[in-house]
Each structure stands twice: as C-alpha cells, then as structure tokens.
Amino acid sequence: MDREIASVEEKESDIFRVLWKWKLSIIIFSLTATIFAGIGSKFLPRTYQAEAIVYLSFSEVIGESKGNVKTSSITGIPGFTRLATNPQLVKKVIKKLDLKSGATDKPMFVEVLAGMLEVTNPTGKIPVAKKENFPGEFFALRAKGTDPKLIADIVNTWATIWIDENKKMKMGELTEILKITRTLYNQVKASLENDYGLRKTNQTMAYEFGKTNRTMILAALKNKLETQKQQLQAEPVFFIPAGTKISGQEYPPLNDNRVYLQSSILDLEVEIETRANSLKNLRNVPKNLQMALVSSGGVEVSKSMEVELAEKRIEANEVTFMLLSRRLRDVEVKLSGITSGIRLAYPSLVPNIPISPNPIKIVFYAAVISFILASIVAVSREHLYS
Numbered sequence: 001m002d003r004e005i006a007s008v009e010e011k012e013s014d015i016f017r018v019l020w021k022w023k024l025s026i027i028i029f030s031l032t033a034t035i036f037a038g039i040g041s042k043f044l045p046r047t048y049q050a051e052a053i054v055y056l057s058f059s060e061v062i063g064e065s066k067g068n069v070k071t072s073s074i075t076g077i078p079g080f081t082r083l084a085t086n087p088q089l090v091k092k093v094i095k096k097l098d099l100k101s102g103a104t105d106k107p108m109f110v111e112v113l114a115g116m117l118e119v120t121n122p123t124g125k126i127p128v129a130k131k132e133n134f135p136g137e138f139f140a141l142r143a144k145g146t147d148p149k150l151i152a153d154i155v156n157t158w159a160t161i162w163i164d165e166n167k168k169m170k171m172g173e174l175t176e177i178l179k180i181t182r183t184l185y186n187q188v189k190a191s192l193e194n195d196y197g198l199r200k201t202n203q204t205m206a207y208e209f210g211k212t213n214r215t216m217i218l219a220a221l222k223n224k225l226e227t228q229k230q231q232l233q234a235e236p237v238f239f240i241p242a243g244t245k246i247s248g249q250e251y252p253p254l255n256d257n258r259v260y261l262q263s264s265i266l267d268l269e270v271e272i273e274t275r276a277n278s279l280k281n282l283r284n285v286p287k288n289l290q291m292a293l294v295s296s297g298g299v300e301v302s303k304s305m306e307v308e309l310a311e312k313r314i315e316a317n318e319v320t321f322m323l324l325s326r327r328l329r330d331v332e333v334k335l336s337g338i339t340s341g342i343r344l345a346y347p348s349l350v351p352n353i354p355i356s357p358n359p360i361k362i363v364f365y366a367a368v369i370s371f372i373l374a375s376i377v378a379v380s381r382e383h384l385y386s
Contacts, residue, residue, distance in 0.1 A: 029373075030371045034367040038366075041362040050151040052140070052347050053346040054342055055345045083165065084119045085119070087114070089162060090110050091110050092165075093113065094110065096157050113154070116143050117141070117154075118143070121140070141155050141158055141348075151348075174331060178331045185321070185325065192321055194310075195310040196314065225272060228261050232265065
C-alpha cells in the first residue's frame with residue numbers, strides 16, 4: 001500500500017517537474033494561440049439581436065368577456081405564441097420586406113426566417129397561459145442576424161403583421177357573430193311584423209264591427225221606442241169607464257200595461273241617449289288611437305285561434321327581439337372599435353453591439369485549451385524519450 005502511494009506521488013512529482021521544465025514552451029504556445037484567437041475573432045461575422053416589445057392584453061387575447069360580447073380569437077397564450085411563428089405569417093414578413101435567399105433572387109425560405117425569430121417574456125422564458133386574472137404583460141419579439149438594420153426592420157414588420165393578423169381574426173369572429181345575430185334578429189322581426197299584422201287586422205275588424213254593432217243596437221232600440229210609443233197611444237188610461245161602482249165605491253183602476261209602457265219608454269230614452277253618445281265618441285276616435293282603444297278593452301274583440309296564437313308569439317318574441325337588438329348593437333359597437341389585443345409598446349432600434357462572437361470568451365477558452373494541449377504534449381514527449 002505504501003509503495004502504491006509512493007508511486008502515485010512520484011508520478012505527480014514527475015508531471016510537475018516536466019511542466020516546470022517545459023514552462024517556457026507551454027507559455028509561448030499558449031500566448032501564441034491566444035493572440036491568434038484574439039486576432040481571428042475580429043474577422044468572424046458579427047451576429048446582432050433586435051428586440052421589439054409588445055403588450056399583450058390577456059382579457060382581449062384569451063377571450064374574457066367585455067360587455068355583452070365574448071370573443072376568443074386564440075385560445076390562450078400558447079396559441080398566441082404559435083400564431084407569431086405561423087408559416088403564413090412569417091411568409092408575409094418575407095414578402096413585405098422582399099427578403100432574398102442569400103445572393104440569389106429567390107425569396108428567403110420560411111424555415112430560415114422562422115429560425116431567426118423568437119417570442120419570450122421579459123425574463124427570457126417562453127410565456128405560458130396565465131391562471132390569474134392579470135390585465136396583461138409585456139413580451140419581447142427577437143430576431144438574430146448579421147445585418148443590424150435588416151433584423152430591426154424584420155422585428156418591427158413582424159410585430160406589425162402579427163398585430164394586424166390577430167385583429168383580422170377577431171374581426172372575422174365578430175363579423176360571423178354579427179351575421180348570425182342579424183339573421184336571428186331579422187327572423188324574429190319578420191315574425192313579429194307578421195303577428196302584429198294579424199293582430200292589427202283583427203283589431204281593425206273589431207273596431208269596425210263595434211261601430212256597426214252599436215249602430216244596429218241603437219237603431220233597434222229606436223225602433224223599439226217608436227213601437228212602444230205607438231202602443232202607449234193605443235192603450236186606454238183605465239181598464240173600465242170612470243164612475244163605475246165597484247163594491248159600493250167609485251174606483252177608476254189605471255191600465256197597468258200603460259204604466260209599464262211609460263216606464264219602459266223612459267228607460268229606452270235614457271239607454272238610447274247613452275248608446276248614441278258612446279257611438280258618437282267611438283266614431284270620433286282618431287285613427288292612431290283606434291287600435292289602442294281595442295287593446296284596452298274599449299271595444300269587445302272576438303279572437304280566432306290564429307290571433308290568440310299570434311298574441312302568444314308576440315309576447316315571447318318581443319322579449320327575444322329586445323335581447324337580440326341589444327346584442328346586435330353591442331356587436332356593432334365592438335366591431336367598430338375593434339382592437340388587436342396586442343400593441344406595439346416599443347419598436348426595435350438598430351442594434352450597435354453584437355451578441356456574438358464574444359472576443360473575451362474566445363481568448364479565455366483559447367488560452368485554457370492551448371495550455372492544456374501544450375501540457376499534454378510536453379508530458380507525452382518527456383515520457384516518450386525518457
């Protein structure tokens with residue numbers, strides 16, 4: 001055991017002895033490699049990163065309700081980020097900026113540009129759906145490339161097209177909602193108009209029938225009055241001549257029928273006057289108030305089964321029509337003031353400082369690697385010739 005330990009210590013001593021012996025060569029080699037690495041890093045292509053900041057409103061993008069209209073253009077933040085790198089959207093960026101593939105005149109490949117783009121939140125993490133009811137958050141759109149001005153243009157164009165695409169999606173959804181709502185609205189409106197027409201026709205007929213009926217009743221009462229007046233004139237005042245002795249008394253009994261006729265005539269005259277005034281008032285009702293008079297019960301209405309069903313439909317459809325009118329108005333208002341839910345907070349500036357290559361890292365790693373290689377070569381050479 002002691003011999004093994006002594007052997008290991010002896011080998012370590014030999015390694016340090018060799019390194020110390022060849023220290024000058026190792027240092028010269030390491031310095032030379034480091035200098036060449038530093039000089040070479042100056043000739044490597046620079047990579048720049050441009051960044052635009054957008055504000056994402058969770059309530060608008062995720063689809064929380066606003067007013068009486070609810071939209072959900074994209075389901076959550078993952079869908080939001082997938083839309084950003086959608087091939088169709090990236091293709092529009094290429095077309096907008098007329099990006100070329102290398103030195104050729106062919107358009108840049110979608111996959112190439114998509115590989116240059118990235119969506120992150122300010123902490124650098126890929127955003128995920130929020131469970132909390134936050135109003136919104138800022139996100140960074142980044143692009144990397146060798147041309148600083150070009151990547152700044154790419155990021156800003158990308159953000160603008162992204163915002164417009166989300167707005168179009170929301171507009172398309174709201175337009176479809178508006179179309180369906182308007183169809184239902186028109187159907188209910190047509191049904192109401194048809195039922196209103198049936199009810200109005202019935203009320204008009206009831207009004208005219210009421211006038212005719214009252215006129216006929218009044219005429220019949222007048223005829224009855226004339227008849228009773230004629231009967232009254234024909235009736236004697238007494239049933240027996242005056243002065244006739246009845247049970248030793250002079251008692252001229254009155255004609256009971258005549259008394260009845262006189263009372264009936266008085267009642268008829270009062271009723272005729274009342275009905276005449278009622279008919280006069282009915283005829284003088286303005287046309288725009290005639291239906292209201294019928295509806296309020298001022299005129300008796302005989303309703304058919306069809307009219308009764310129409311009135312039940314009117315009662316139900318009026319509530320539906322009111323709700324659809326409100327919803328239609330809300331959708332139209334929202335459509336007129338539609339926003340994307342994504343806003344460009346800070347457009348990208350042209351970057352001046354490259355993110356790669358990093359000369360300090362290159363020099364550091366070159367020094368470490370060259371030192372290790374030189375040490376390995378020195379130790380190997382020493383053992384090879386020993």
